[in-house]
Amino acid sequence: MSAFIQYTLQGLAAGGFYAVSALGLAVIFGVLGVVNFSHGAVYMLGAVLAAVLLAELNVNFWLALVIVPIIMFGFGVLMERALIRWLLQLDPLYNFLLTFGLTLVLVEAVKQRYGVSGLPYQIPPGLGGQVTVGSVGLPTYAIFACLFSVVVCIAVGLLLTRTRIGMIVRAATEAPERTRALGINVGRWVTPVFGFGIALAGLAGVLAAPSRAITAEMGSNFVIILFAVVVIGGLGSILGAVVAGFLVGLVEAYGVAYAPAYAQIVIFIMMALVILVRPAGLFGREEIA
Amino acid sequence: MSGRKKVTGAVAMAASASLALAACGGGTGGPQTGGDSKLSNDKVIIGLLNDQSGVYKDLSGPNSAVAIQMAIDDYKAKYGNDAVAKTIEIVQADHQNKPDVANTKAQEMYDRQNADIILDVPTSSAALAVATQAKAKKKLFIDIGAATTALTGASCNKYTFHWAYDTYMLAHGTGAATVKNGGKTWSIVYPDYAFGQDMNKSFTTAVEGAGGKILQSIPTPFPNDNFSTFITKAAADNPDVVGIMAAGGDLINFVKQYNQAGMQDKATLAVGLMFITDIHSLGVEQFSGTQFTDAWYWNFDDENRKWADRFTEKTKTRPSFAHAGNYSAALQYLEAVQAAGTDAADAVVAKLEGKKVNDVFLRNGEIRAADHRVLHDSYLAKVKTKDQVKEDWDYQEILTTIPAAEAFGPVSDACKM
Numbered sequence: 001m002s003a004f005i006q007y008t009l010q011g012l013a014a015g016g017f018y019a020v021s022a023l024g025l026a027v028i029f030g031v032l033g034v035v036n037f038s039h040g041a042v043y044m045l046g047a048v049l050a051a052v053l054l055a056e057l058n059v060n061f062w063l064a065l066v067i068v069p070i071i072m073f074g075f076g077v078l079m080e081r082a083l084i085r086w087l088l089q090l091d092p093l094y095n096f097l098l099t100f101g102l103t104l105v106l107v108e109a110v111k112q113r114y115g116v117s118g119l120p121y122q123i124p125p126g127l128g129g130q131v132t133v134g135s136v137g138l139p140t141y142a143i144f145a146c147l148f149s150v151v152v153c154i155a156v157g158l159l160l161t162r163t164r165i166g167m168i169v170r171a172a173t174e175a176p177e178r179t180r181a182l183g184i185n186v187g188r189w190v191t192p193v194f195g196f197g198i199a200l201a202g203l204a205g206v207l208a209a210p211s212r213a214i215t216a217e218m219g220s221n222f223v224i225i226l227f228a229v230v231v232i233g234g235l236g237s238i239l240g241a242v243v244a245g246f247l248v249g250l251v252e253a254y255g256v257a258y259a260p261a262y263a264q265i266v267i268f269i270m271m272a273l274v275i276l277v278r279p280a281g282l283f284g285r286e287e288i289a
Numbered sequence: 290m291s292g293r294k295k296v297t298g299a300v301a302m303a304a305s306a307s308l309a310l311a312a313c314g315g316g317t318g319g320p321q322t323g324g325d326s327k328l329s330n331d332k333v334i335i336g337l338l339n340d341q342s343g344v345y346k347d348l349s350g351p352n353s354a355v356a357i358q359m360a361i362d363d364y365k366a367k368y369g370n371d372a373v374a375k376t377i378e379i380v381q382a383d384h385q386n387k388p389d390v391a392n393t394k395a396q397e398m399y400d401r402q403n404a405d406i407i408l409d410v411p412t413s414s415a416a417l418a419v420a421t422q423a424k425a426k427k428k429l430f431i432d433i434g435a436a437t438t439a440l441t442g443a444s445c446n447k448y449t450f451h452w453a454y455d456t457y458m459l460a461h462g463t464g465a466a467t468v469k470n471g472g473k474t475w476s477i478v479y480p481d482y483a484f485g486q487d488m489n490k491s492f493t494t495a496v497e498g499a500g501g502k503i504l505q506s507i508p509t510p511f512p513n514d515n516f517s518t519f520i521t522k523a524a525a526d527n528p529d530v531v532g533i534m535a536a537g538g539d540l541i542n543f544v545k546q547y548n549q550a551g552m553q554d555k556a557t558l559a560v561g562l563m564f565i566t567d568i569h570s571l572g573v574e575q576f577s578g579t580q581f582t583d584a585w586y587w588n589f590d591d592e593n594r595k596w597a598d599r600f601t602e603k604t605k606t607r608p609s610f611a612h613a614g615n616y617s618a619a620l621q622y623l624e625a626v627q628a629a630g631t632d633a634a635d636a637v638v639a640k641l642e643g644k645k646v647n648d649v650f651l652r653n654g655e656i657r658a659a660d661h662r663v664l665h666d667s668y669l670a671k672v673k674t675k676d677q678v679k680e681d682w683d684y685q686e687i688l689t690t691i692p693a694a695e696a697f698g699p700v701s702d703a704c705k706m
Contacts, residue, residue, distance in 0.1 A: 003525075010517045117347040117570035118541055123549065130551040139549035142517065211549060212514050213541035213571075217344075221512050256509075256518040264481075264510035 002135040007257045008250065009138050015249025016146030017207065019153055021222070022229040022241040024200030027156070030236030031169055031193045034084060035092055038099040039201050040223025041106040046072055046205020047214045048110055051119035061124035061210065068206045069199040076198025080191045088190070103219075110216040118215040127210070145207050152203065153242045160238060169193055228271045234284020244282060327631040329403065332376035335361075335619060336404030338394055338419065339434060341383035344537050345411045348564040349434050349611040352604050353409050354379055356612040359599060360619035364627070373627050380404055384415050391415035395422040395430075405429065405632045408618055411611070413437035413484070423448040428634050431622065433614040436484070436562065438698065441662040445704035447638060450661040453614035453650075454584040456491050457698040458667055462582030462691050463559050464495030464532075466669040470688070472530035472557050473501050476523040478543070479534035479561075480511035488534040488561045496532075504528050509535075516543045520550050527555070534561040541571050548575055564609050568672055568684045576672040576684075583670045585610035585650050586685050596649045607682035610650075617650035653693040660704040664693040 021043060028036045049068050053059035059067060083102070087094040127141045160166035171179040172186040180186050212218060229248050233240025248267055255266035262269070274282060335357060339349045361377045380402045384391035391410065398404040399422060407423065410416045411434025423430035424446040431450045432440055436459070440451045475496050479485035485508070493503050504526040509519050520543075523531050531552065533543050540560065547558060560581040568576050587597035587607050596616070600608045625640035626632050642661075646654035652666040669689040678684065 003521075006521055007518055010521065014515050014517065111342065111346075115347050115570075116342075116344050117566045118538060120570060120572035120575075122572065122574065128549070130549075137551070139517075139546075139551070141549055211545050213538040213545070215538045215541075217512075217538060218514070222514060252515070253518045257522065260508060 003257070006136050007253045009136065010142075011250035011253030012246060013138060013142040013146040013249070014252060015246035016149035017204070017245075018225065018229050018249050019242045019245025020149035020200070020207065021204035022226045022233070022245050023153060023156055023238065024197035024204070025226055026230050026233065026236055026238050026241035027200065028194055028197035029230065030238065031172065031197075032084070032088065032190060033092055033236075034088070034099070034194070035096045036099050036197070037096055037223065038079075038102045038106065039226060040219025040221075041103040042072065042075075042198050042201040042219070043205045043208070043222060044110065044214075044216065044219035045075070045106060046202030047121075047209045047212070047218065048114065048119060048205075048216075049202070050206040050209045051121045051214050052114075054121065055119070061206070064206050064209075065203065069203045072202030073195040073199040075202075076195035077191055079198065080194040084194060085190070103223075107216045107220070114216070116216065118213050121209040121214055123210045139211075141210055145211070148207065152200075156200070157238060157242075165189075225267065228267050231281055232271050232274045234278075234281030237281065237283040237285075240281055240283030327633075328374060329405065329632055332378060333374040333623070333626060333632050334378050334380060334402065334404045335622075336395075336398040336402065336407040337379055337381045337409055337615075338384050338391065338398065338407050339409040340386050340411055341381070343386050345386065345434065347566045347570075348609045349409055349411055349615070351381075352600075352606070352608070352612055353433075353615040354381055355603050356600065356608065356616040357408065357619040359596075359603075360616045360623065363620060364623040368627060373630055374623060374632065377623070384410065384412070386412040386415060388412075388414040388418040392418040392422060395419045396426075399423075399426040399428050405634070406431065406622055409433050409611070409615055411435055413439070416440060417444050420444050420446060420449040429622070429637060431618040433618055434611050437487075438701070441660040441704060442701040443703040445660050445701075445706060447706055448634060450618075450641065450656065450663060452618045452663045453610060454582075454667070455662075455697070456487055458584075458696050459562055459582050460488065460491030460495040461698070462667055462669055462696060463561065463580060464492045464501070465499040466582075466689055466691065467530055467557070467559050467580055468496055468499035468501035470669075472559070474526070474528045475501060475503050475530045475532055475559075476505045476507065476526065476528040476556075477503060477532040477534065478507045478509060478516075478519055478523050480513070480539060481508035482511045484536070485511065485534045492532055492534070492561065511535075512539050514539075514542045516546045517550065520547055520552060524550075524552060524555065530557045530559050532559045532561065536562050537567075540567060541575075544571065544575050544579070553578060564611070565607065565682065565684060566609055569607075569682060573673060573678055573684050574675050577674045579672045580688070581670055581672075582691070583610060583668045583685065583687075584665075585613045586668060586670060586687060587613070588683055588685070589668070589687060592649055613650040617646075617648050620648060621646055621651075621656075655693065657700070659700045660706070662697055662700070664697050666693050667691045667696040 025039045028034050046068050050064040053064055123141055127144050129140050130137045131140055229244045230241050233244030251266055251270050256263045337354050340346050341350050382394040384394055406429040408431050410419050410432050413435045416432045416435035419430050429448050431452050433453045436456050438455045438457050477489055479489040489506055535543055558579045560579055563581040587593055597608050625637045628640045629636040641656050643658040644656045654665040656663050668687045670685045671688050673686050
């Protein structure tokens, strides 16, 4: 029984991390309809930036949690202004290809500048060690990362449902024409929302830095899991991304523990099952074609 | 629905485009002979074929050319006007760790750039492709960076030599020596692809052969960045040693999470394959106490250190064992050319076969004639704790020297020269 509890806790800890990582992807798709394949690369940039800030300017983990998302917001605004917006009117395919290409450029640039063996990042003081209750234990950092993720997810949820900005943004996604008719400049909100999504990816990167390898390639496979998360949750659904993040974390932990041969594909089996039953994902809206 | 189809199409397009990018290169031309010199093209041309941009760039990559140039300088200084090879050139190419690219680039080096020898070639599949070309073109290939024992097994041939290390040496060094040092019970975690499976088998054989016991062998997806549940499983039977067979980013992920789970105090961590660049990138604290087998260590003795200082002057970084291996292979090749009086491959091979060698890399070295495996002393190393580190890159404590005769396996029945 204690083993089961152990796996459950590990799954939940991983799930919180998946949720906050997928959140930005869901926001960007929900508002702009852009399938942002560069999300993994931006997540990587967040982690690299945290490591570089620590090494060069002695910026600690806590400061990095604030500074890196701000820098990434700026990067996101630049990205949207310079590249994404020109393709917004076209088929989503174009933006998918653009962000795919951008991923290759970012990964190569980081390799050129910082090499391939990865950057060091120590666990922040006070978050090392284990919390153990009986025979069940979890790294303190995993607990922190999970709780922090939950807080961020709730904050983003409240921002979108309880504030005027959130309402405008949601209205703009659901009925852009009618929102425009109400005299609201929808286009004005596109850039900051994209920047916000990118900032969230950067934040996930900082959160990953103490417990994962910081290399140029770190986002390449991670982005595939994130896409599975948002597809299971329903493309563009914020609540869906959060719930699916935890589900994927749990399924992955149970898969590793009880069916190791299927550990790698168990997430995708779940994705296939969800799509079979609910093609738009758990919390996605069925679109009328 | 059609949108989804288009997205799938785009992914396929992107994938095929990146494949097409990788498949460039080629071209052939016959070797030329000229002048009165006993050298083809009046000069010796050394080809360096390795990973110049990917995961193995730091541990060999462009700095291997620096090491080879050091060998050329030492050869010229030693023989001066008596040198058979007066002009020696290095040509370089990036094989991107892909066997098809390695194959094309090796052909190009041998045929068009008239390389007399190819050096380095990390990544086993790429190395095996180059060995095939060496055999077909009857030109030399000395592998330093790849781990597979197939180079001196089923794929062995007259023109291919394997210089620095292999999976047998890693497994028997770390596996057997750790058991002898008291690590009797093991849990092994390995990535579920060719390299990991091969390492798992070799380690199991080595640990059991030394009287140890494997409690669990746990395969993991590759690549993978969340190992927490695998670590819990590996710890379940309270093993003395946890053996991790992952490399690169996966190894770093594993070690970070292993330490966060508080495992450092509960079991010794043994790493199947590790380079000093891995320790450097993650920081010595994370690896403290980890045991692994090393082919060479820059701060092992004064001779190594002197050589490493020369290397560092040019590169601003300390050498990995692959860099030292490239130096040694280039140097011994040039010595063989000198002894043969020509760069004709058959004559050079004859001078190399069976030769006993001692240089900065090869201690008690012997180029075994039967399969071209190069035997030399190797080392069981332990990563220092932070307060033991006296200077940058001073990361390793050598626990045991594994004598050349024990470090490598016997000649394989599969090798037919």
